[in-house]
Structure formats: C-alpha cells, structure tokens
Amino acid sequence: MNALRWTLLGTAAAASLLGEFILPVDPAHQDWWNGIPAFFAFYGFIGCLLIIVFAKSLGKLFLRKREDYYDAD
Amino acid sequence: MPIDVAIPPALILLAGALLLPLLPRGFRSPFSLIVPVCALAVVWLAPEGAEVTADLMDYRLVVFKVDRLSRVFGVIFALITVIGGLFAYHVREAAKQAAALLYAAGALGVTFAGDYITLFVFWELMSLPSTYLIWARGTRESEKAGMRYLMFHVFGGGLLFAGILMHVSEARSLLVEPLAAGHSFSSWLILAGVCLNAAVVPLHAWLADAYPKATVTGAVFMSALTTKTAVYVLLRIFPGWEILITLGVLMALYGVVFAVLANDIREILAYHIISQVGYMVTGAGIGTEMAINGASAHAFSHILYKALLFMGAGAVLHTTGKSKLTQLGGLGKKQPLVFWLYMVGAFSISGFPLFNGFVSKSMVIAAAGAAHHQTVMLLLLLASVGTFLHTGLKLPYGTWFGEDRGLFPKAPPRNMILAMAAAAFFCTLHGVLPGLLYDMLPYKVHFAPYTLPHLVETSQILIFTFVAFWIYRAKVAGEAGITLDVDWFYRRPAKWAQRLFLEDLETAFNKVETLGMNIAGKLSRLSKNPMLIFSGSGEKYFSPDKHRPAIHTLIVLALLSFVLISLWGL
Numbered sequence: 001m002n003a004l005r006w007t008l009l010g011t012a013a014a015a016s017l018l019g020e021f022i023l024p025v026d027p028a029h030q031d032w033w034n035g036i037p038a039f040f041a042f043y044g045f046i047g048c049l050l051i052i053v054f055a056k057s058l059g060k061l062f063l064r065k066r067e068d069y070y071d072a073d
Numbered sequence: 074m075p076i077d078v079a080i081p082p083a084l085i086l087l088a089g090a091l092l093l094p095l096l097p098r099g100f101r102s103p104f105s106l107i108v109p110v111c112a113l114a115v116v117w118l119a120p121e122g123a124e125v126t127a128d129l130m131d132y133r134l135v136v137f138k139v140d141r142l143s144r145v146f147g148v149i150f151a152l153i154t155v156i157g158g159l160f161a162y163h164v165r166e167a168a169k170q171a172a173a174l175l176y177a178a179g180a181l182g183v184t185f186a187g188d189y190i191t192l193f194v195f196w197e198l199m200s201l202p203s204t205y206l207i208w209a210r211g212t213r214e215s216e217k218a219g220m221r222y223l224m225f226h227v228f229g230g231g232l233l234f235a236g237i238l239m240h241v242s243e244a245r246s247l248l249v250e251p252l253a254a255g256h257s258f259s260s261w262l263i264l265a266g267v268c269l270n271a272a273v274v275p276l277h278a279w280l281a282d283a284y285p286k287a288t289v290t291g292a293v294f295m296s297a298l299t300t301k302t303a304v305y306v307l308l309r310i311f312p313g314w315e316i317l318i319t320l321g322v323l324m325a326l327y328g329v330v331f332a333v334l335a336n337d338i339r340e341i342l343a344y345h346i347i348s349q350v351g352y353m354v355t356g357a358g359i360g361t362e363m364a365i366n367g368a369s370a371h372a373f374s375h376i377l378y379k380a381l382l383f384m385g386a387g388a389v390l391h392t393t394g395k396s397k398l399t400q401l402g403g404l405g406k407k408q409p410l411v412f413w414l415y416m417v418g419a420f421s422i423s424g425f426p427l428f429n430g431f432v433s434k435s436m437v438i439a440a441a442g443a444a445h446h447q448t449v450m451l452l453l454l455l456a457s458v459g460t461f462l463h464t465g466l467k468l469p470y471g472t473w474f475g476e477d478r479g480l481f482p483k484a485p486p487r488n489m490i491l492a493m494a495a496a497a498f499f500c501t502l503h504g505v506l507p508g509l510l511y512d513m514l515p516y517k518v519h520f521a522p523y524t525l526p527h528l529v530e531t532s533q534i535l536i537f538t539f540v541a542f543w544i545y546r547a548k549v550a551g552e553a554g555i556t557l558d559v560d561w562f563y564r565r566p567a568k569w570a571q572r573l574f575l576e577d578l579e580t581a582f583n584k585v586e587t588l589g590m591n592i593a594g595k596l597s598r599l600s601k602n603p604m605l606i607f608s609g610s611g612e613k614y615f616s617p618d619k620h621r622p623a624i625h626t627l628i629v630l631a632l633l634s635f636v637l638i639s640l641w642g643l
Contacts, residue, residue: 064555
C-alpha cells in the first residue's frame with residue numbers, strides 16, 4: 001500500500017465518521033446503536049477481530065487437523 | 074407481447090441435454106450456450122399465471138406454473154446457466170456439458186413446479202448430474218467426496234419424499250402451497266429435506282466438502298443452483314417459519330467462522346455460500362413481503378457474484394493448478410484481469426455501494442429491522458464483516474498479493490474471461506440501477522438502498538474491517554491442513570464402520586468357512602471308513618474283510634435290543 005492509497009483510505013474513513021454527524025435524524029429508524037457515535041466503525045473493527053480470534057482458537061482447540069486426517073487407509 | 078403457448082423451460086434443457094452428445098464435437102459448445110439462452114427467453118416471456126398441467130393416473134400434475142416469485146428465480150437460474158456455459162465453452166467432454174444442462178433443467182423444473190410430484194422428480198434430477206460434476210474432476214479425493222455428496226442428497230431426497238407422501242395423504246392435495254408453521258410431522262420432514270439442500274447448519278457439511286473438489290467449470294453451476302433452488306422452495310412453502318430466522322443467522326455466522334480456517338480458496342467461497350444463504354433463510358423465516366423480496370433479490374445477486382467468485386478462483390486453479398492459499402501468492406501482476414473481475418464479485422458480496430450485494434443484502438437486514446428483530450440485524454451485520462474479511466481481503470490478498478511463490482500462470486481461455494465479465498456486468502448493473510432488480514421481485518418494493526445513513530453505516534463497517542485485517546493480516550494467512558466440520562460424524566466413523574462391517578465381518582466369514590470345510594473334510598473321510606471312529610487310525614477306505622465287526626458283537630446287539638423291547642412291553 002503506497003502513500004496515495006493510505007491517504008485515500010484515511011479520507012474515506014474520516015468522511016464516513018463525519019458523515020454520521022450531518023445525518024438527519026429519522027425517528028422511524030432509531031435503534032439503540034444509533035445513539036453511540038462511530039458505532040459501526042467499532043463494530044467493524046471489533047467484529048473482525050472477534051471473528052478471527054474466535055475461529056482461530058476453535059481451530060487450535062480441536063478443528064484443525066493435518067491434511068491426511070481422513071485418509072489413513 | 075407475451076407468447077401464448079407456455080413451454081416449461083426445464084423441458085428445453087432436458088431435450089438439449091439429450092441431444093447434445095449426438096452432435097458433432099465442434100457444435101456442442103455453441104449448442105450448450107444456445108439451449109439455456111432459449112430457456113432464458115422462454116422464462117422471460119412466459120406470461121404470469123400461465124399453467125401447464127398433465128394427468129398422471131388419478132393425479133393432476135401442474136408441471137409449469139408461473140408467478141412473480143418463480144419467475145425471478147427462473148430468470149436467474151437460466152441466466153447463470155448461460156454464463157456458466159460460456160465459462161465452460163472450452164470444455165469438450167459431452168458428458169460434462171450434458172450434466173450441466175440436466176442440472177439446470179432440474180433447478181428450473183423445481184422452480185416452476187406446481188405440484189409435489191413434479192417438484193420431487195426435478196429435485197432428484199439435480200443430484201445425479203451435480204455428483205457427476207464432482208466426479209469429473211477425476212481425482213481420488215473428488216471421487217470419494219462425490220460419493221459422500223450423493224449419499225447425503227439421497228438421504229435428503231428420502232426425507233423430502235417421506236414428507237411429501239405423508240403430506241399428500243393428510244392434505245389430499247398435491248399442490249405446492251405454503252404450509253402452516255410447525256404442527257404436522259410431514260411438514261417437518263419436508264422442511265428437513267429442503268434444508269439439507271439449502272445447506273442449513275448442521276446439514277451443510279456436504280457443501281464445503283464437495284464444492285472445492287468439483288471441476289473448475291462444474292463448481293460454477295453448483296454454486297448457483299442447488300442451494301438457491303432450496304431457498305426458493307423455502308420461500309414458497311415455509312415463509313414465516315420462525316425457526317428459519319434462528320437457523321439463518323446461525324448459518325450466516327457459521328460460514329464466516331469456518332472460512333477463517335479454510336486454506337483452499339474454493340473452500341473459503343463454499344463456506345461463504347452457507348453464510349450468504351443464511352441471509353435468505355432468515356428472510357424466509359421473517360416471511361413479510363419485504364423479507365421475501367429481500368431474500369429473492371439477495372438470491373439473484375448472490376448467484377451472480379458467487380458464480381463470478383467461483384469463476385475467479387476456478388481461473389486461478391485452471392491456470393496454475395493450485396487452489397491452496399499456502400501454495401498461492403503474488404499472482405496480481407501476472408493476471409490483473411482475473412484479479413479485477415474477481416474483485417467485482419468480492420465488492421458485490423461484501424455489499425460495497427454501487428454493487429449488487431449492497432442493494433439486496435441491506436433489504437434482508439432492513440426487513441429484519443422492520444419486523445423488530447434487532448439482534449438479528451446486528452448479527453447479520455457482523456456476518457457481513459466476516460464476508461468482507463475473507464472473500465474481499467484474505468482470499469485476494471493471499472492469492473494475488475502476499476508472498477510471491479514463483480508461479481507462472483498460463484493464459485486463461487478467452488471464454489472464461491468473457492463469462493466473468495458478463496457476471497461482473499450484471500453485478501455492477503444492479504448495483505448502479507437497483508430498480509432493474511427490484512422490478513422483478515415478487516412484491517412491490519418500498520425500499521431505497523442509497524440513503525445517507527445506510528452509506529455511512531456501510532462505509533464505516535467496511536473501512537474499519539479493512540483496518541483490522543491490515544493490522545492482523547499475518548494471523549489470517551492460510552495454514553496447511555484441513556478443518557473438521559460436522560462431516561466428521563460420518564467420515565470418521567466410516568473407518569470404524571468399514572472395519573466392523575467389512576473387515577471384521579470378512580474375517581468372521583473366513584473363520585466360519587474354514588471351520589465348515591474342515592468339518593466337511595473330516596465327515597467325508599469318516600463316511601469312507603466309519604470304523605475310524607473306533608480305531609482312530611487305519612485304512613482310508615472301508616473294507617468288509619478287514620473291518621467287519623466280529624459275529625459276537627452282532628449277537629450281543631441283537632440280544633440287547635430284544636431285552637429292551639421286552640422290558641418296554643412290560
């Protein structure tokens with residue numbers, strides 16, 4: 001990733017975070033999470049980590065086996 | 074103007090599949106394109122409400138019935154068969170081409186079936202050709218996986234058939250109509266049979282087991298047809314069954330968790346079929362007009378982008394012979410076109426704005442919100458984080474970037490690229506002009522995807538998923554090995570079953586056989602000379618001169634008998 005791409009990504013991130021504050025409040029679509037600023041940014045970040053950590057630990061616990069696990073014949 | 078005569082598109086594909094092997098080699102590929110194009114035209118033009126009936130014994134079969142729900146599924150099944158046919162244009166084996174057409178005939182037959190017998194016949198028609206598309210890969214692995222796939226689907230077909238028989242005897246009607254939620258055993262059996270094909274957890278293991286082992290071109294058809302036909306049947310017969318909401322959310326999350334562990338690129342995609350079908354199953358479970366619309370739209374989008382992704386992964390496998398992340402890497406500069414076309418599919422499945430996943434996935438999530446299932450909404454959003462993580466980041470990063478493994482891919486056939494471009498075109502078309510997709514849906518759409526809150530929400534999720542991936546990208550790299558799934562429960566005991574029922578049983582039979590032969594041998598020797606009982610050893614054959622018992626023995630025996638008879642007479 002070069003500097004230009006990081007800049008673009010940073011701009012997009014900033015825009016998506018700031019975009020939240022200029023939103024018109026729509027009472028029809030108010031869920032509890034709409035009150036938390038940058039909720040979906042955290043959700044994306046934490047969710048991503050959660051999925052990786054959860055799956056990897058399951059794998060380590062008992063799900064991952066060597067390639068020829070089923071073909072001992 | 075709609076045509077007057079309604080022709081079941083499944084019959085066109087069936088006829089095509091039967092004719093194809095008779096044609097000269099050079100004509101087969103164009104023919105395998107023209108046939109689904111005709112089927113697509115027939116589906117497109119079929120007037121709503123058209124019906125074709127046939128009488129079978131005492132039953133009136135509705136072999137072809139068109140409404141808005143069946144038409145939207147029919148259109149996408151026929152369209153993907155055209156695109157898949159283009160992707161497989163270079164394939165010269167008649168059996169593979171005919172199998173693909175037969176498979177699509179099954180899917181279209183189920184879609185337009187108005188009665189349970191027609192539905193079941195076409196349902197079963199799908200399982201054999203799709204099994205062939207796995208076997209046709211020709212490896213020992215695919216042979217075994219194909220057999221497991223077939224056994225599983227035969228089992229599912231059995232559940233469905235048992236359910237149908239019971240239902241018909243209870244309801245006295247063959248017609249395919251929505252079943253009331255959860256009171257009769259027959260509807261649960263039908264549900265189980267359909268759920269097996271929809272890869273609903275825990276009946277899903279066949280999918281992730283078989284799809285990565287199918288042929289490059291066959292997997293494209295498989296990714297599109299089997300599960301989505303089952304989704305259609307769920308929408309048709311089981312709308313509003315609440316258990317489907319739970320199962321659907323479970324599938325959506327299960328798929329993304331297992332995709333973390335997968336190493337084979339087509340296995341990652343296969344687990345994401347389970348995850349994406351989860352959204353549709355949830356939609357069926359919610360059962361409102363908006364949810365049915367959302368599930369149908371998502372099935373339509375999903376078939377296009379998932380076929381595109383399978384074509385991309387297939388192109389990598391076709392050109393390098395490798396499909397494992399641990400063997401791939403650094404192909405980006407060597408096949409940029411394949412990479413970018415794949416990325417269109419990846420952007421679509423991840424729900425990027427301007428791609429079709431954005432306009433369909435959000436409809437399912439919004440339908441969950443409208444039905445006050447807030448937890449379902451959040452969990453489906455979490456699943457979409459995982460989708461982007463694997464299909465959009467881990468897989469392309471590991472395949473086209475990452476460590477360069479010194480692979481030199483050959484150029485893919487031009488038809489492969491064309492087919493990918495066609496799928497990419499539709500993925501983008503519906504993303505930019507969602508109205509084209511929404512106009513086909515079963516009910517009138519009251520949903521606008523491009524609103525500011527939705528854009529902000531989506532971009533926050535996607536951008537920060539990317540950030541998390543970038544920080545921890547080393548953690549998600551592929552690792553050699555396999556992942557256990559619920560297939561363990563029938564693959565592992567298979568060894569023990571083989572030992573118990575084949576090896577041990579054979580040993581036991583052998584022992585009994587040897588014992589029997591020994592006894593027979595001894596008896597035959599004895600029968601030649603019964604005197605051996607007394608002497609233990611001696612001549613092999615009885616000789617009256619040597620072995621005749623002495624006369625006094627006979628007299629004693631005669632007297633003894635006489636005494637016994639007299640005593641009895643007293």
